Amino acid sequence: MLDVVQQLLLMLGGVYTTLSVSILSFLLGLTIGLPLAFMRAYGSKPFQILIDGFEKVFRGIPELVLMLLFYWGIGYYFRTPFKNPFFTATFVLGLRSAANQSQIFRGAIRGIGEEQMLAARSLGLSRIRSVIHVMLPQVFISSTPGLGSEYALLVKDSSYAWIIAVIDIMAITDWIRKGTGDTVTPYLLAALLYILLTFPIATWLDTWGSRKKKQLGL
Amino acid sequence: MARHMGEQKKETVGTVERKMTDIVMECRNLSKIYGKIIAVKDVSLKIGEGEIKLIFGPSGSGKSTFLRCLAMLIKPTKGEVFLRGECLTKSGVDLNKARARIGFVFQHIWLFHHLTALGNVELALRRVLKLPKKEARERAMQALREVKMEKWAHHYPAQLSGGQQQRVGIARALARNPDIILLDEPTSALDPELTGEVIDTLRDLAKKGTTMLIVSHEMPFAREVADEMIFFDEGAIVETEPPEIFFTNPRSERAKIFMARLIKRTRRE
Numbered sequence: 109m110l111d112v113v114q115q116l117l118l119m120l121g122g123v124y125t126t127l128s129v130s131i132l133s134f135l136l137g138l139t140i141g142l143p144l145a146f147m148r149a150y151g152s153k154p155f156q157i158l159i160d161g162f163e164k165v166f167r168g169i170p171e172l173v174l175m176l177l178f179y180w181g182i183g184y185y186f187r188t189p190f191k192n193p194f195f196t197a198t199f200v201l202g203l204r205s206a207a208n209q210s211q212i213f214r215g216a217i218r219g220i221g222e223e224q225m226l227a228a229r230s231l232g233l234s235r236i237r238s239v240i241h242v243m244l245p246q247v248f249i250s251s252t253p254g255l256g257s258e259y260a261l262l263v264k265d266s267s268y269a270w271i272i273a274v275i276d277i278m279a280i281t282d283w284i285r286k287g288t289g290d291t292v293t294p295y296l297l298a299a300l301l302y303i304l305l306t307f308p309i310a311t312w313l314d315t316w317g318s319r320k321k322k323q324l325g326l
Numbered sequence: 327m328a329r330h331m332g333e334q335k336k337e338t339v340g341t342v343e344r345k346m347t348d349i350v351m352e353c354r355n356l357s358k359i360y361g362k363i364i365a366v367k368d369v370s371l372k373i374g375e376g377e378i379k380l381i382f383g384p385s386g387s388g389k390s391t392f393l394r395c396l397a398m399l400i401k402p403t404k405g406e407v408f409l410r411g412e413c414l415t416k417s418g419v420d421l422n423k424a425r426a427r428i429g430f431v432f433q434h435i436w437l438f439h440h441l442t443a444l445g446n447v448e449l450a451l452r453r454v455l456k457l458p459k460k461e462a463r464e465r466a467m468q469a470l471r472e473v474k475m476e477k478w479a480h481h482y483p484a485q486l487s488g489g490q491q492q493r494v495g496i497a498r499a500l501a502r503n504p505d506i507i508l509l510d511e512p513t514s515a516l517d518p519e520l521t522g523e524v525i526d527t528l529r530d531l532a533k534k535g536t537t538m539l540i541v542s543h544e545m546p547f548a549r550e551v552a553d554e555m556i557f558f559d560e561g562a563i564v565e566t567e568p569p570e571i572f573f574t575n576p577r578s579e580r581a582k583i584f585m586a587r588l589i590k591r592t593r594r595e
Contacts, residue, residue, distance in 0.1 A: 226432075227436040230399055230428075231425070232423065232425040
């Protein structure tokens with residue numbers, strides 16, 4: 109029987125993987141989601157329909173189903189890279205996050221409005237420069253609270269990756285439960301760890317973003 | 327004093343010869359049509375170097391649309407726009423370059439929320455004119471000084487009053503030394519007690535001989551600085567006269583009725 113401290117030390121070994129999956133999928137979501145939001149806002153009709161479709165699909169399917177579908181289903185035909193659990197978990201979470209982040213950013217773009225763009229264009233800035241110097245900074249400030257929640261969601265949903273054998277906090281928790289027969293402590297410790305990994309950052313982003321938005325009148 | 331200066335300017339600029347040679351902006355038969363709605367109908371206009379023209383007329387008469395067409399912020403449906411003789415409406419014109427030479431002041435100001443007053447004025451100097459940081463800063467400060475906002479350079483728009491914001495808006499438009507400044511009702515979104523400071527700023531610009539086309543209903547100001555007033559209704563120019571004529575005896579019936587109403591309102595204020 110392992111005591112609480114020993115259990116916790118074992119589980120800390122999974123923190124690195126949990127954070128890697130969460131942060132990498134967040135960055136993947138950002139890299140895809142941000143351009144999607146601008147293409148959705150300023151692009152032509154076919155683009156808009158395509159992006160809406162992508163968002164609906166990835167936001168509509170449960171994360172667990174997506175993960176198993178890519179690992180077993182698509183992985184059956186494309187062993188590389190989908191039979192790599194770490195890759196598939198990050199990839200699937202990243203795509204879903206792209207759909208979420210695209211919506212977050214689009215909301216911010218809509219909130220900031222056409223006027224800022226028009227004011228930028230009136231100075232002689234090109235469309236792309238207007239986006240970079242006028243829209244993007246404001247979009248990011250406006251989106252910070254939403255991005256905080258999105259990060260928390262990713263950390264929590266990364267626990268599904270245990271099912272395709274990613275050795276994260278959840279996987280180690282389950283090992284300890286199996287090995288020791290202790291059905292309470294491991295889960296409580298896991299709960300504590302997930303809260304510690306999400307709550308401070310998400311709260312800080314929310315407070316900072318809300319204060320900044322208010323301060324700038326966004 | 328202001329009145330005296332205004333007259334002086336008119337004397338130097340108002341000669342026929344000058345107007346013929348130094349046309350800053352011109353439009354010919356400009357129209358803007360949205361579906362079945364004709365917002366601007368066949369408007370032709372010339373603005374000479376140092377001239378101040380003032381457009382007024384009922385709301386919804388297409389004044390804003392017309393001004394945006396001149397700045398090429400909206401593509402006109404028909405007609406031509408010239409900036410210093412260069413046609414902006416033909417294809418292949420670099421509109422970003424053209425817009426960089428036209429200052430535009432919006433009714434609802436639309437400063438960039440995330441930048442300080444200085445940042446707002448500096449942006450185009452850095453990213454359009456591509457000036458080095460130090461020079462851009464100096465010129466931006468100079469522009470802020472011209473609108474008496476240098477003390478507020480490091481404040482964000484949300485920390486400024488409407489009148490102060492609009493003065494920054496004017497500084498942002500004039501920092502690039504544009505050929506002309508187009509102002510779309512620069513005071514009409516402000517509280518009455520804040521319009522004065524903006525009008526003072528515009529009066530200063532007028533004294534310096536800035537070429538301006540202003541949409542405004544500030545009649546005392548118009549009378550003081552405008553070389554010519556243009557009455558706009560239903561998307562078209564109804565009447566163009568020197569201010570004195572409008573204030574004493576406009577030709578068209580519509581202008582007469584509108585002027586009477588405006589003067590009554592101004593008196594009440």
